[in-house]
Amino acid sequence: MLGRAEGRYDVVVVGGGPAGMGAALGARDSGAERVLILDREPEIGGILLQCIHSGFGLHYFREELTGPEYAERFLAKAIDQDIDLLTDSYVSGVTVDSSGRKAVRVMNEQRGILTLETRSVVLAMGCRERTRGAIRIPGTRPSGVLTAGFAQKLVNMMGYLPGKRIAILGSGDIGLIMARRLILEGCEVVGVFEIMPHSNGLTRNVVQCLDDFGVPLHLSTTVVNIDGRDRVERITVAPVGEDMAPIMERAWDVDCDTLLISIGLIPENELSRKLGIQLDEVNTGGPWVSSTMETSMPGMFACGNVVHVHDVADFVTREALLAGQFAGEWAQGIRRPIDNINLVPGDNLRYCVPHSLSPGREHTVYMRCREPMAKCKLRVGDLREKKLRYVFPAEMISLKIRPDLLDRFHGDTLRVDLVPRG
Ligand SMILES: Cc1cc2nc3c(=O)[nH]c(=O)nc-3n(C[C@H](O)[C@H](O)[C@H](O)COP(=O)(O)OP(=O)(O)OC[C@H]3O[C@@H](n4cnc5c(N)ncnc54)[C@H](O)[C@@H]3O)c2cc1C
Secondary structure, eight states, rough: OOOOOOSSSEEEOOSSHHHHHHHHHHHHHOOOOOOOEEOSSSTTGGGGGGGSSSSTTTTTTTEEEEEHHHHHHHHHHHHHHOEEEEESSSHHHHHHTTSEEEEEEEETTTTTEEEEEEEEEOOOOOOEEEOOOHHHOOOOOOOOEEEEHHHHHHIIOOOOOOOOOEEEEEOOOOHHHHHHHHHTOOOOEEEEEEESSSSSSHHHHHIIIIGGGGGOOEETTTEEEEESSOOOOOOEEEEEEETTBBGGGGGGEEEEEEEEEEEEEOOOOOOHHHTOOBOTTTTTTSBBBOOOOOOOSTTTEEEEESOOSSSSSSHHHHHHHHHHHHHHHHTTOOOOOOOEEEEEEEETEEEESSSEEEETOEEEEEESSSSSSSEEEEEEETTTTEEEEEEEOOOOOOOEOOOOOOOOOOOOOOEEEEEOOO
């Protein structure tokens, strides 16, 4: 356990992944003196610690690092900046008094229940995986059905193999990366089955993890049954029609002893819900955030996968530095003007983050499209257009909005559309 937490804080950060570390560093940069990171795991680093593959840091450091190497760089900076760190510490709640001061309630195995006072809080709890229960796959309930992220933890951190003959449902990045990882460990990967007509992972992962190892990717196909008494013996898969319903006459059996499920991530919302923070249930699944990454509750900020599921950690870091900067300012009594422009996703966009903007400051807006599209453009109201060669649901789109651009806008709702180029 890393352990130092005492007295009153300016900023307390919940979660020690790349979002939490970035936010803590941003807060220190803003001049906040007492900053603390809390994490329920025994080490700081979040999901990065189990991602021993390379592919991190390409945008931020212009270097290719593994997850633990990427985490290590920020942890070293946090220690250097005198940021307090407390691990093995589960945050069960935050209360806010009438003057806006916050108390963070923490459960720590060795120190019991602690209550830590702070001026502002950054929520950086990441996200969790959807399970078999989320999509109700019929069949028996044998062992050998597990999420791809848990399999990654078993293999990379605990030294266990989940099985020998593996099928994977869902082509999200975790499933793709685990296909390659398990082949390198001597397993056979019989196929990846994806209900959508396109992969849900980054193109580089499809190429490097499936194509390079000859693993078949079955698009528009899903698992319709799991069979086995004690252990998985086979699964049944079927193609789906345009209505996403399985075509059972064309179903076939696949022999395997393990089914990994990689069907998406959901922001960790328990704490935000308890606090009564407004959530964007329809689009991102995480808290609503302003352009300062502040939630609907004053002095309570959020960043990283708890806000929206990011494709790469580098963008998490950028967003988190900003959230930390504003949380640090808040703690020092600096108040930014309240945003007066709501940003809404229009044609072929699933979401835009942040959810609101204000003139006079540069903004970076992150978006995801619903359907792949080639030769298209982003249209930001009638203020600006940006040409894009190709967009894909697995890859986030980012757009910089210059400070002066919003000065020309007089409405209160700015719509962003992704449309074909004429
Ligand atoms: C398998 C996989 C492969 C990936 N590959 C790449 C890649 O190649 N390149 C790349 O750039 N990105 C990759 N990513 C994405 C990147 O790892 C994530 O975007 C990033 O880790 C998200 O950061 P985060 O800090 O928001 O969340 P996390 O890293 O999940 O950290 C959240 C932390 O919050 C803690 N926490 C949650 N709730 C509480 C609570 N109540 N109390 C205390 N602590 C709490 C958790 O223990 C955790 O440590 C990959 C992700 C996965 C899962």
